Amino acid sequence: MNDPHSGPTNLAMDSANVAVQAEAIHGPVSVYQVESAPSPQQTFNVGLNALHGGMAPEAREHIRDAVVLGRYINGRSCFYLLLALLSGRTLQQVPPGEIAMLRCMHGAIKDDDEWADAIKLVDHLLTSRPTEDGAADLEQELQKLTNEQRNDVLQHMEMFLDSSAEDALWTRAFEAARSDRYAENREGRAWKFFQPEPIGARVQPADPVLIGLGTWTGATVTTALALATVGFIGLTAWQHTGMAAASALLALAAGCYASVRSGAEWRCRKERRQAKDREYGRPPATTARGDGFASKIDHQFNHYSARYTPPGADKARWLSETAGVRRALRDEVVTIYREKTVNAKQVAWLTRYLVADVARRWQAGKLRDYRKELRAPLPIRLMCVLAALAAAAAGAFLIWSGAHISPLIVSLSALAAVASVWFAARAWVRIAAEYERHFADKAEKQGLLADRQAAFSRWKRKLADRPDDLEMARWLECDRKAVMEQATALYRLKRQDVLAHAFIEAPATPSYDRARVEKGPWRYSKYKILLFLLTKDGVRQLTVHLDFQKATFRSRARTNYRYDAFTSVQVAETDSGENVFELTLTNGDPIKVKMTDPPTDVTKNEDKGPQGASQVTLGTAGIWNALHILEGVAAEGQEWIAFERQREKVPLAEVSKAVNAIFA
Template structure:
C-alpha cells in the first residue's frame, strides 16, 4: 500500500526572526591552502576537507599530492576514502577509474604502519563485497574492529554507501554502534553552542571628555587674580596707614574665609553638576525616531532588548524593570553604537559586551548600588555650612575694610573697590571652572578605567569559555552520526536491514529559523537546527523519513514518514540562484511537493580571499544533495525499471573498479 497521502512538505515557511548567533571564524584556516603549498600542506588540507564531510575537494587535493610523488600510505588511505565517500560503486566516473588505473604503479607495497593497516582492511572489505563465506565476513569484522579506532571510524563513515552485500550488514552494525558512542562524545551538548559565536571584539567605552580649559582661560584667570591682588593690596595699604587694628584683622580674616568658601563651594558645585548629569542618564529617554531597520544601530537595539528582557532581577515585574532602566539602557546603547560604528565590528562580536553591560546593570540593581551615586554625591551639611559661613564672614570683613579705606581715599578707593569686585568675580568663575573641569575629568577617567578593567575581565572570561569550541571536523562528525542514527531509525521502522535497501540518500538542510549558524574560512555553514531527509530505495518503492534535528542536544523532532512507489515520482529538481543558493524539489504525480532549501547563498559574509564558487562547492559537497539527485533523478526518469537498468549499467564499471582496486592493493 502506498502512503502518498502522508507525504508532507518540509519547506519551513516560518518567519525568519534573524540569526541570534552567527560566526565566520576567519582566523581558522583548516581549509586554507597558501600559494605555493607543498605536498605535506596539501595533504593536511585535503584530510581536513575529508574530515569535514567534503570528499570531492579532498579527493582533488590528495590526488595532486599522489601525482607529485608523495605516495605515503596515509595519502593513499585518505584518497581512497575520498573517492568512495558518500557514493555507490555505480556513481564512480570513468575519470575516477582511470585515475586508479594510472596510479597502480605508484602505491608503496608492504609498508608496516597504521595507514597501511587501514589500506589492507579496505582491500579485505572489497574482497568480501560479493562473498557469501561466513568465515570471510567474520574475518573482515574482526580486522575492522581491531583496527585503530580513528581509522575504523573513517572507514565506516565514508564507505557506508559504497559497500554492498552481506559485508554491508556487518559494517553497518559496527557503524551504528560507533555512531551511538560518538554522537554526544567530547562534551557535544556543552560545546556545540560555542562554534556559533564569533571571537569577541575587544571592549571599548566612550573616552572621557578632555579638559575643556584652554591656555587662554588659565591666562585670563591669572591676570584677573593679579588684578584682584593689586586692588586688595592697595586697599590693605590704605587701611594699614590708618593704624586701626580692627580693619587690618578683618582683611586678614577675609582671606581665610574666602578660601574656605571657595574650596568647599567648588566641591558643592561638583557634586551638584555630577549628580545632575547622572540623573539625566537614568531619566527615561524622550521618544525619538527608531534606527533604520537592518543597520548596525538597529541590531544593537535588538540585542539590548533581548538581554534586558532576559536578565530581569528577582522580585520585580519585567515591564517595571524595563521602564525603570530605560534611560540608562539608552545611554549604554548610544555609547556602544558610537564607539563601534566605524570599526567594521559586527553586532554579534560585541553581543558579549552588551550582555555584560546588562548583567552589570542587573547586579547593581540587585545589590542596591544603581542609584548609590545620589547618596555619594549628596553634599554634607557641614560643607554647605562652611560655604555660607565663609561667604558671610568674607563679605562682612570686606565691608569693614572698604568702609575704612573710602574716607581716606574716596575717589581712588571707589575705583579700587569696583575693580576688586569685578576682577574677583571673573577670577572666582575662571578658577572654579578650571578646577571643576579637572575634577570632572579625573572622575570620568577613574570611572572609565574601572569600566574598562571590568570589561576586559569579562572579555577574558568569555574568550576562555569559547576556547573549547569544537573544530569543524568535530561538527561534521557529529552530524554524520546523527544521519547514521536517523537512517537506522528509518530502517528499524520499516523493518529493513542494509541489504534490503538498494540505495539510500540523506539531505542535510538548515531548518529555518535556525537562529544559530557558523563556519570556518572556506568551510560550509553549520547550523543549530537541521532538516534531515532520508530516502531509502527498496524493491517495493521509496521510504522517506524527515526530521528536524536539534544539533546542540542531538535530538530529533517532528518525524514525518512517507511511502510511495517509484512510479509516483513525477519530477526531481534543484533550483540554483545567482548567489548559489540551492532548493531541492521532489514532486509526486498526485501534486504533492517536498521542497527544501538545501544551501544558502555563498556570497554572504565573505572573508578576504574567499571565493563564492569555492564556498558553494563546499556547501554542496557537505549537503548530500549530489547522491540524492543521482538516486532520485533515475527513479523519476525510469521508475522501477531504473533498478534493473542501473545494475546492468553499473556491472561493467564495478568489475573494472574492483579489478583496479585489487591490483592496486594486493
C-alpha cells in the same frame, strides 16, 4: 500513511522563510588551509582534515596533489586517497581519470604494512556486492583494524554497505554513533562553535574639557580687574593699619582660593549627579527598525533584559525602573562599536554583562547609589561657605581701613572690586569644575573599562574549548547514522532491503545560528535532515529536525511515494543567492528545501569566499549524491537501480584492479 501504493504527500513546505539568527566566521584557522610553500605531507594533512570534515571534493584535490604530484606515497596516504575517491558517491560518479590515479601507486605497499588490511577491506566491500555471503569474513577483517581505520571505513564507505553481508557493519556503525554523538561534552561545547570571536572591551571616552573662549576671556578680565582694585584698596589700607592690612590681604586671597576650590568640587559633584539623573530618567528607547547594527543591539538588550529579570521581581517594575540606564548603555554600545566590520553578535557578551550588572545592582537596591556618592560632603560645603565669609570679612576690613585715607576713591574701588571678585570667582569655579568633571569621568571610565575587560576575559576563557570543525563534522556524521537507524526501525527494514539511500542536510526553520571556519562549510545549530531510502516497494522519505547543540531530534515526518511519482529534481540558485533543492512529484506541491543562505552583511564584510562557502556547504550536505540518485530515479524509475548496478561493473573492476596493483 505508510501505504507504499499511496500517492505522494509533501511535508516539507516550510523553507520559504528561513531567518539566520546569528552567524560567525572563524579565522584564520589552518585546518583547511595550505601554506604558501607546503610540503607534500602538509598538503596531505589538509586533505585528510577536509575528508574528516565531510568535504570530499577538497580532500580529493589535496590528497591527489600530495600523492601524485608530491610522491607522498605510503600505506596511510594510499588508504585515504582511496576513501576520498569513494566518499559520498557511487562508482558511477567516479571519473575514470581519478581511478587512474591509483595506478601511480603500483607496488607501493607491502602486505605487512599496518594499512594493508584497511585497504584490502575497502576492496572486499566493493567486490562483495551484492552477494549475501561473507559477513563473518568482513567482521574478522574489521576487527584487525585500528579504531581510526574502522571509523573511517564505516563513515566513507557508507554508500557500499548495502548487502546482507554488511548488516553487522551497519550495526557496529550505529552503536559507535550512539556513543560518539555525545562525546567530548557535545552539549556543553557545541553551542560555542556558533559564537563569533568577541570584540574587545571598550568604553565611551570621557568628554573633553569644554570651556568656551568667552568663559576664559571673562575669567581673565575680571581677575585682572579684581587684582587691580583689591591691590589698590590693600595699598591704601596699608597706610592706615600697616601689617594688619597685609594680613587681611593674605586672608582675602586664601579665602577666595579655598572658596573657589571647594566650590568647584561642590559644583562638579552636583552637575555629575544631575547628568546621571537625566540619563537614568530618560524614557525607554524606541526599537530601531530594520536589520542594521542598532536594531540588533536593541534586540539584544530586550532579550537579555527579559532573560535577566531578577528572581521574584515584578518584570514590569524591573523594566520600568531600569529603562533609562539600559537605554544609556544601549546608546553607548551602539556608539562605540558601530563600525562596518563589527557584527552585533561579537558584542553580545558585553550586552549580556551590562544587563546582568544592572539587574544585580537593581536587586541590591544600589542602582541609584551614585546620588550618595556624588553628594558633596559636609566638610566641602562648610569650607566653601566659611572661606567665602572669611574672604568677605577680610575684604570688609581692607575697605574700612582704606576708607580712612581716601573715602571716595576707596568706596568706588570697593564696588568694582566686589563685582569683579564675584564674577571672577564664578568663572573660575566653572573652569575648575569642568576640569574636575573631566578627571572624575576619566577615572570612572577606567574603572568601567577594567570591569568590562574582566568580563571579556571570562567570556574568552569560556570559549577556550570551542569545538573545531572536525569535531562538528564527526558529531553531524553520528547524527546521520542515528537518523538512518531510526528510519530502518520505523520502516522495519533490514539493511539488504535498502537498495540505495541519500541524505540531504539543510538549515532548519524558523531561525538558527550558523558558523564556519575559513574555507570550511557552514555548520548550523538546527538542521532539517531528509533521508531517502530506495526499496523494492518505492521510496521512503524520513524528515527530521535536529537541534544540533542538544543532539536531539525535535520532530519527525514520514512520507512514501512510488518510483513513477518522480517528475524532476534540481538545485536552483535564486536571485538573492539562495540555493534551493526542489523535488517535483506527479501529485501535490513540490518539495522545496533551502540549502544555503544568500550573502549577508557579515559574509560580505568578513568572508573571503562566500560563493565558495555555498558550494562547499552543498557538498557536505550530501546534495550531489542525492541528485545523482533522485535524477536517475526520475529518469529511469525503479529500473535505475538495476541499470546502475550494471553500469558499475566496469568502474568496479577498474577500481579493484587498481587497488590490488598497489600491493608489491
